[in-house]
Amino acid sequence: MDVTHKTDDEQTAARWNGPAGHAWVEAQALLDEMFKPLEDLLVEAVSAEHGGRVLDVGCGTGGTALAVARRLGAESRCVGIDISAPMITAAQARAELEDTQTRFILGNAQDHAFEPAAFDAIISRFGVMFFDDSVRAFANLRRAARADAEIRFIAWRSPAENPFMTTAERAAAPFLPNLPARRPDAPGQFAFADQGRVHRILEESGWAGIDIQPIDATCTLPESELVRYFTLLGPVGLVLREADERTRAQVVETVRAAFAPYVHGAEVRYTAACWLVTARASSTSVTPE
Protein backbone atom coordinates (compact mmCIF):
# COMPACT_ATOMS: atom_id res chain seq x y z
CA MET A 1 0.00 0.00 0.00
CA ASP A 2 1.33 3.41 -0.90
CA VAL A 3 0.90 5.67 2.13
CA THR A 4 1.66 9.37 1.68
CA HIS A 5 2.32 11.28 4.90
CA LYS A 6 1.57 14.97 4.78
CA THR A 7 4.26 17.36 6.02
CA ASP A 8 3.36 19.75 8.87
CA ASP A 9 3.13 22.49 6.25
CA GLU A 10 0.67 20.55 4.08
CA GLN A 11 -1.38 19.62 7.16
CA THR A 12 -1.55 23.27 8.24
CA ALA A 13 -2.68 24.40 4.79
CA ALA A 14 -5.26 21.59 4.56
CA ARG A 15 -6.60 22.33 8.04
CA TRP A 16 -7.03 26.07 7.51
CA ASN A 17 -8.44 25.63 4.00
CA GLY A 18 -10.81 22.97 5.27
CA PRO A 19 -12.97 22.66 8.38
CA ALA A 20 -10.91 24.94 10.68
CA GLY A 21 -10.94 27.81 8.18
CA HIS A 22 -14.67 27.47 7.52
CA ALA A 23 -15.39 27.29 11.26
CA TRP A 24 -13.43 30.52 11.86
CA VAL A 25 -15.37 32.24 9.06
CA GLU A 26 -18.66 31.06 10.55
CA ALA A 27 -17.67 32.24 14.05
CA GLN A 28 -15.97 35.45 12.85
CA ALA A 29 -18.10 37.93 14.82
CA LEU A 30 -17.93 35.82 17.99
CA LEU A 31 -14.13 35.41 17.78
CA ASP A 32 -13.47 39.06 16.94
CA GLU A 33 -15.52 40.14 19.95
CA MET A 34 -13.94 37.54 22.25
CA PHE A 35 -10.37 38.46 21.24
CA LYS A 36 -11.00 42.24 21.12
CA PRO A 37 -8.78 42.94 24.20
CA LEU A 38 -5.89 41.30 22.35
CA GLU A 39 -6.63 43.17 19.14
CA ASP A 40 -6.51 46.41 21.15
CA LEU A 41 -2.99 45.62 22.37
CA LEU A 42 -1.82 45.43 18.76
CA VAL A 43 -3.84 48.29 17.34
CA GLU A 44 -3.01 50.79 20.11
CA ALA A 45 0.71 50.30 19.51
CA VAL A 46 0.70 51.22 15.81
CA SER A 47 1.07 54.85 15.00
CA ALA A 48 1.12 56.82 11.77
CA GLU A 49 4.44 58.40 12.82
CA HIS A 50 6.12 55.04 12.37
CA GLY A 51 4.64 54.71 8.87
CA GLY A 52 1.38 53.35 7.57
CA ARG A 53 2.57 50.18 5.88
CA VAL A 54 1.55 47.38 8.26
CA LEU A 55 1.58 43.63 7.59
CA ASP A 56 -0.81 41.37 9.56
CA VAL A 57 0.48 37.76 9.48
CA GLY A 58 -2.08 34.95 9.57
CA CYS A 59 -4.70 37.70 9.39
CA GLY A 60 -7.63 35.29 9.17
CA THR A 61 -10.89 37.06 8.40
CA GLY A 62 -9.19 40.46 8.54
CA GLY A 63 -10.52 42.05 11.74
CA THR A 64 -7.14 43.14 13.11
CA ALA A 65 -5.77 44.43 9.80
CA LEU A 66 -8.93 46.47 9.22
CA ALA A 67 -8.85 47.84 12.78
CA VAL A 68 -5.24 48.99 12.24
CA ALA A 69 -6.21 50.62 8.93
CA ARG A 70 -9.05 52.50 10.62
CA ARG A 71 -6.68 53.74 13.31
CA LEU A 72 -4.02 54.90 10.85
CA GLY A 73 -6.49 56.56 8.49
CA ALA A 74 -6.65 57.12 4.76
CA GLU A 75 -2.88 57.19 4.21
CA SER A 76 -2.34 53.69 5.61
CA ARG A 77 -1.44 50.75 3.40
CA CYS A 78 -2.20 47.65 5.46
CA VAL A 79 -1.75 44.16 4.08
CA GLY A 80 -3.04 40.91 5.54
CA ILE A 81 -1.63 37.54 4.51
CA ASP A 82 -3.20 34.19 5.27
CA ILE A 83 -2.86 30.63 4.00
CA SER A 84 -6.63 30.01 4.18
CA ALA A 85 -8.71 30.74 1.06
CA PRO A 86 -12.07 30.88 2.89
CA MET A 87 -10.67 33.26 5.50
CA ILE A 88 -9.03 35.56 2.93
CA THR A 89 -12.26 35.61 0.90
CA ALA A 90 -14.12 36.68 4.06
CA ALA A 91 -11.48 39.35 4.79
CA GLN A 92 -11.74 40.75 1.25
CA ALA A 93 -15.53 40.89 1.52
CA ARG A 94 -15.21 42.87 4.78
CA ALA A 95 -12.68 45.25 3.19
CA GLU A 96 -15.07 45.98 0.33
CA LEU A 97 -17.59 47.30 2.85
CA GLU A 98 -15.07 49.82 4.18
CA ASP A 99 -13.32 52.79 2.63
CA THR A 100 -9.88 51.21 2.94
CA GLN A 101 -6.65 50.66 1.04
CA THR A 102 -6.14 47.38 2.92
CA ARG A 103 -5.20 44.42 0.71
CA PHE A 104 -5.41 40.75 1.52
CA ILE A 105 -3.04 38.15 0.08
CA LEU A 106 -3.68 34.41 -0.03
CA GLY A 107 -0.26 32.90 0.69
CA ASN A 108 2.11 31.16 3.05
CA ALA A 109 3.88 33.85 5.11
CA GLN A 110 6.83 31.47 5.57
CA ASP A 111 7.85 31.65 1.90
CA HIS A 112 5.81 34.42 0.31
CA ALA A 113 7.97 36.68 -1.89
CA PHE A 114 7.27 39.98 -0.11
CA GLU A 115 8.86 43.09 -1.55
CA PRO A 116 12.02 43.66 0.59
CA ALA A 117 11.73 46.31 3.33
CA ALA A 118 8.11 46.95 2.35
CA PHE A 119 6.62 47.25 5.86
CA ASP A 120 6.96 49.76 8.71
CA ALA A 121 5.46 47.31 11.21
CA ILE A 122 4.40 43.68 11.35
CA ILE A 123 1.68 42.43 13.68
CA SER A 124 -0.11 39.16 14.37
CA ARG A 125 -2.79 37.91 16.70
CA PHE A 126 -2.33 34.15 17.01
CA GLY A 127 -1.17 33.83 13.37
CA VAL A 128 2.51 32.87 13.72
CA MET A 129 2.42 29.54 15.61
CA PHE A 130 1.69 27.31 12.63
CA PHE A 131 4.90 27.50 10.60
CA ASP A 132 6.61 24.34 9.48
CA ASP A 133 10.00 26.11 9.85
CA SER A 134 9.62 29.08 12.19
CA VAL A 135 13.18 30.42 11.75
CA ARG A 136 12.75 30.47 7.99
CA ALA A 137 9.35 32.16 8.35
CA PHE A 138 10.57 34.89 10.72
CA ALA A 139 13.63 35.50 8.51
CA ASN A 140 11.26 35.95 5.57
CA LEU A 141 9.21 38.43 7.62
CA ARG A 142 12.37 40.27 8.67
CA ARG A 143 13.35 40.77 5.02
CA ALA A 144 9.87 42.21 4.41
CA ALA A 145 10.36 44.72 7.24
CA ARG A 146 12.27 47.96 6.78
CA ALA A 147 15.38 48.36 8.99
CA ASP A 148 14.34 48.98 12.60
CA ALA A 149 10.68 48.14 11.96
CA GLU A 150 8.88 46.50 14.86
CA ILE A 151 7.23 43.10 14.90
CA ARG A 152 4.58 42.75 17.59
CA PHE A 153 2.59 39.58 18.01
CA ILE A 154 0.46 37.68 20.49
CA ALA A 155 0.77 33.93 21.07
CA TRP A 156 -0.65 31.56 23.66
CA ARG A 157 1.33 30.55 26.72
CA SER A 158 1.07 26.90 27.86
CA PRO A 159 -2.08 24.74 27.91
CA ALA A 160 -1.65 24.47 31.71
CA GLU A 161 -1.98 28.27 31.98
CA ASN A 162 -4.96 28.24 29.60
CA PRO A 163 -7.34 25.66 31.09
CA PHE A 164 -10.35 27.25 29.35
CA MET A 165 -8.79 26.42 25.98
CA THR A 166 -8.47 22.72 26.78
CA THR A 167 -11.69 22.27 28.80
CA ALA A 168 -13.62 20.88 25.83
CA GLU A 169 -11.08 18.27 24.82
CA ARG A 170 -10.43 17.10 28.39
CA ALA A 171 -14.16 16.65 29.05
CA ALA A 172 -14.92 15.12 25.64
CA ALA A 173 -11.95 12.69 25.58
CA PRO A 174 -13.88 9.66 26.94
CA PHE A 175 -16.41 9.98 24.08
CA LEU A 176 -14.00 10.92 21.28
CA PRO A 177 -11.08 8.43 21.26
CA ASN A 178 -9.76 9.86 17.97
CA LEU A 179 -9.16 13.36 19.37
CA PRO A 180 -5.66 14.31 18.18
CA ALA A 181 -3.04 14.59 20.94
CA ARG A 182 -1.35 17.98 21.35
CA ARG A 183 2.35 17.75 20.45
CA PRO A 184 4.48 20.27 22.39
CA ASP A 185 6.39 22.64 20.06
CA ALA A 186 4.69 21.22 16.94
CA PRO A 187 2.92 23.79 14.72
CA GLY A 188 -0.35 24.66 16.41
CA GLN A 189 -2.09 26.76 19.03
CA PHE A 190 0.52 26.20 21.78
CA ALA A 191 3.68 26.00 19.63
CA PHE A 192 5.03 29.24 21.18
CA ALA A 193 4.29 28.32 24.81
CA ASP A 194 8.01 28.02 25.59
CA GLN A 195 9.37 31.55 25.98
CA GLY A 196 12.98 30.42 25.46
CA ARG A 197 12.07 28.76 22.18
CA VAL A 198 10.33 31.92 20.91
CA HIS A 199 13.41 33.96 21.84
CA ARG A 200 15.71 31.54 19.96
CA ILE A 201 13.51 31.56 16.86
CA LEU A 202 13.53 35.37 16.70
CA GLU A 203 17.26 35.63 17.38
CA GLU A 204 18.16 33.01 14.77
CA SER A 205 16.00 34.74 12.18
CA GLY A 206 17.72 38.09 12.61
CA TRP A 207 15.39 40.01 14.94
CA ALA A 208 16.91 42.16 17.71
CA GLY A 209 15.69 43.88 20.88
CA ILE A 210 13.50 40.88 21.65
CA ASP A 211 11.02 41.42 24.47
CA ILE A 212 8.58 38.74 25.61
CA GLN A 213 6.04 39.78 28.23
CA PRO A 214 3.32 37.64 29.81
CA ILE A 215 -0.14 39.18 29.47
CA ASP A 216 -3.37 37.96 31.02
CA ALA A 217 -6.38 39.27 29.15
CA THR A 218 -9.97 38.79 30.24
CA CYS A 219 -11.97 37.47 27.30
CA THR A 220 -15.73 37.02 27.18
CA LEU A 221 -18.43 35.50 25.04
CA PRO A 222 -22.20 35.30 25.51
CA GLU A 223 -23.35 32.18 27.40
CA SER A 224 -25.89 31.69 24.59
CA GLU A 225 -22.94 31.11 22.19
CA LEU A 226 -20.99 28.66 24.37
CA VAL A 227 -22.31 25.41 22.85
CA ARG A 228 -21.86 26.77 19.32
CA TYR A 229 -18.31 27.80 20.30
CA PHE A 230 -17.11 24.38 21.46
CA THR A 231 -19.02 22.33 18.89
CA LEU A 232 -17.64 24.41 16.02
CA LEU A 233 -14.05 25.27 16.98
CA GLY A 234 -10.89 23.59 18.26
CA PRO A 235 -10.07 19.86 18.18
CA VAL A 236 -13.49 18.92 19.59
CA GLY A 237 -15.29 20.96 16.93
CA LEU A 238 -13.28 19.20 14.20
CA VAL A 239 -13.84 15.66 15.50
CA LEU A 240 -17.54 16.26 16.25
CA ARG A 241 -18.17 16.75 12.53
CA GLU A 242 -17.71 13.02 12.10
CA ALA A 243 -19.57 11.96 15.28
CA ASP A 244 -23.01 10.31 15.38
CA GLU A 245 -25.98 12.06 17.01
CA ARG A 246 -25.75 10.11 20.28
CA THR A 247 -22.07 10.84 20.77
CA ARG A 248 -22.65 14.46 19.89
CA ALA A 249 -25.40 14.79 22.50
CA GLN A 250 -23.19 13.17 25.19
CA VAL A 251 -20.31 15.49 24.33
CA VAL A 252 -22.49 18.60 24.40
CA GLU A 253 -23.92 17.71 27.80
CA THR A 254 -20.59 16.75 29.39
CA VAL A 255 -18.55 19.60 27.93
CA ARG A 256 -21.18 22.23 28.72
CA ALA A 257 -21.09 21.07 32.37
CA ALA A 258 -17.28 21.25 32.41
CA PHE A 259 -17.42 24.92 31.38
CA ALA A 260 -19.62 25.78 34.42
CA PRO A 261 -16.81 27.53 36.37
CA TYR A 262 -16.48 30.05 33.55
CA VAL A 263 -20.18 30.89 33.29
CA HIS A 264 -21.29 34.04 35.13
CA GLY A 265 -24.96 34.59 34.33
CA ALA A 266 -25.29 35.56 30.67
CA GLU A 267 -21.51 35.82 30.20
CA VAL A 268 -18.68 33.31 29.83
CA ARG A 269 -15.43 34.75 31.11
CA TYR A 270 -11.88 33.42 31.13
CA THR A 271 -8.28 34.54 31.24
CA ALA A 272 -6.26 34.27 28.03
CA ALA A 273 -2.67 33.69 29.18
CA CYS A 274 -0.52 34.94 26.33
CA TRP A 275 2.87 36.31 25.37
CA LEU A 276 3.10 39.79 23.94
CA VAL A 277 6.25 39.62 21.86
CA THR A 278 8.08 42.58 20.32
CA ALA A 279 11.34 42.78 18.39
CA ARG A 280 13.08 45.00 15.84
CA ALA A 281 14.33 44.14 12.38
CA SER A 282 18.09 44.34 12.81
CA SER A 283 20.26 45.40 9.91
CA THR A 284 22.51 42.35 10.33
CA SER A 285 21.78 39.90 7.56
CA VAL A 286 20.85 36.40 8.69
CA THR A 287 19.57 34.21 5.89
CA PRO A 288 18.76 30.67 6.96
CA GLU A 289 17.82 28.55 3.94
Ligand SMILES: C[S@@+](CC[C@H](N)C(=O)[O-])C[C@H]1O[C@@H](n2cnc3c(N)ncnc32)[C@H](O)[C@@H]1O
Ligand atom coordinates in the same frame (compact mmCIF):
# COMPACT_ATOMS: atom_id res chain seq x y z
C1 LIG B 1 -5.77 31.20 15.14
S1 LIG B 1 -6.08 31.87 13.57
C2 LIG B 1 -5.92 33.62 13.88
C3 LIG B 1 -6.56 34.47 12.81
C4 LIG B 1 -6.52 35.97 13.07
N1 LIG B 1 -5.17 36.46 13.23
C5 LIG B 1 -7.37 36.33 14.26
O1 LIG B 1 -6.82 36.65 15.32
O2 LIG B 1 -8.60 36.31 14.12
C6 LIG B 1 -4.54 31.48 12.77
C7 LIG B 1 -4.47 31.96 11.35
O3 LIG B 1 -3.14 31.73 10.83
C8 LIG B 1 -3.26 31.32 9.48
N2 LIG B 1 -2.02 30.64 9.07
C9 LIG B 1 -1.55 29.46 9.54
N3 LIG B 1 -0.38 29.17 8.94
C10 LIG B 1 -0.10 30.20 8.09
C11 LIG B 1 0.99 30.47 7.19
N4 LIG B 1 2.00 29.63 7.05
N5 LIG B 1 0.95 31.62 6.46
C12 LIG B 1 -0.11 32.48 6.58
N6 LIG B 1 -1.16 32.25 7.41
C13 LIG B 1 -1.15 31.14 8.17
C14 LIG B 1 -4.49 30.44 9.49
O4 LIG B 1 -5.04 30.23 8.21
C15 LIG B 1 -5.42 31.24 10.42
O5 LIG B 1 -6.16 32.19 9.72
